Amino acid sequence: MNALEIKNLSYRYSDGTEALKNISVSISEGERVGLIGPNGAGKSTLLLHLNGLLPEESMTSVISVFGTPVTKPHLPQIRSEVGLLFQDPDDQLFCPTVFEDVAFGPSQWGEPREALPAIVSQALTQVGLVGFEDRTPHHLSRGEKRRVCLAGVLACRSKMLVLDEPTSDLDPRGRRELLTLLRRLPLTQVIATHDLELVVELCSRVILLDKGTVVAQGSTVDLLSNEPLMLAHGLEKPHILRHAHPHISH
Ligand code: ADP
Numbered sequence: 001m002n003a004l005e006i007k008n009l010s011y012r013y014s015d016g017t018e019a020l021k022n023i024s025v026s027i028s029e030g031e032r033v034g035l036i037g038p039n040g041a042g043k044s045t046l047l048l049h050l051n052g053l054l055p056e057e058s059m060t061s062v063i064s065v066f067g068t069p070v071t072k073p074h075l076p077q078i079r080s081e082v083g084l085l086f087q088d089p090d091d092q093l094f095c096p097t098v099f100e101d102v103a104f105g106p107s108q109w110g111e112p113r114e115a116l117p118a119i120v121s122q123a124l125t126q127v128g129l130v131g132f133e134d135r136t137p138h139h140l141s142r143g144e145k146r147r148v149c150l151a152g153v154l155a156c157r158s159k160m161l162v163l164d165e166p167t168s169d170l171d172p173r174g175r176r177e178l179l180t181l182l183r184r185l186p187l188t189q190v191i192a193t194h195d196l197e198l199v200v201e202l203c204s205r206v207i208l209l210d211k212g213t214v215v216a217q218g219s220t221v222d223l224l225s226n227e228p229l230m231l232a233h234g235l236e237k238p239h240i241l242r243h244a245h246p247h248i249s250h
Helices: 043-049 073-081 096-106 113-126 142-155 172-184 194-204 219-227 228-231
Strands: 002-012 018-028 030-038 063-065 083-086 160-163 188-192 204-209 213-219
Touching: 002 043, 002 188, 018 043, 018 113, 018 188, 018 213, 030 043, 030 194, 043 160, 063 219, 083 142, 096 113, 096 142, 113 142, 142 172, 172 194, 188 194, 194 219, 204 219, 213 219, 219 228
Parallel strands: 030 188, 030 204, 083 160, 160 188
Antiparallel strands: 002 018, 002 063, 204 213
């Protein structure tokens, strides 16, 4: 069974903007896939479809996640399985303490109150934030905030992680820590990003979107090494692939 199956998805915003045109994509369980393309290509719009965050009229049975169609009756299940990390962690963190933020998801999905401390502690350990329970999320660094969001997703035992520009606001150390963390997590991951070096290091496959359509998909090294293709879609061949024989293991 595929983790994600999208067949002929088109989406138009209420103002008439045609953001996605006939998208078909499938992602296997455990795969890490990079979603790349210039600004306005449709990456965020596509990610929002993966757990049914766009208005209901857009939902049809063309998308399925672990075999379950993304339709209204299935949304609670889909939203527990698909952990979406927004571009701005401040949009995601809204509780007075880290504990409450990380515990929010699992308590929504019915975990008993007494189970929450152990769940939160385990999730914080996984993201390297042991002992952060009583801290105030909005006083943390950007990298720490991102890791709290990730802990929130892990606490829900999500099976697929969907990240929108996860490194755009991180310093090199924060970026490296996040990269190491993502590489260790054995979840299916879909990562929309302009950070093509990150894609090379993390993802075995990429999907290139432009103007709402999939213009290419395939092996990361093959696609990102294709300089004419990259330039034609507002991107650049990453430095890491400028050497003749890159040795990259995923
Ligand atoms: P990306 O994430 O690749 O930058 P988006 O999915 O944000 O692309 O945008 C795809 C297209 O949809 C763009 O033309 C953008 O202007 C448009 N768009 C995005 N959000 C909205 C919205 N809420 N209302 C109308 N148009 C939108």
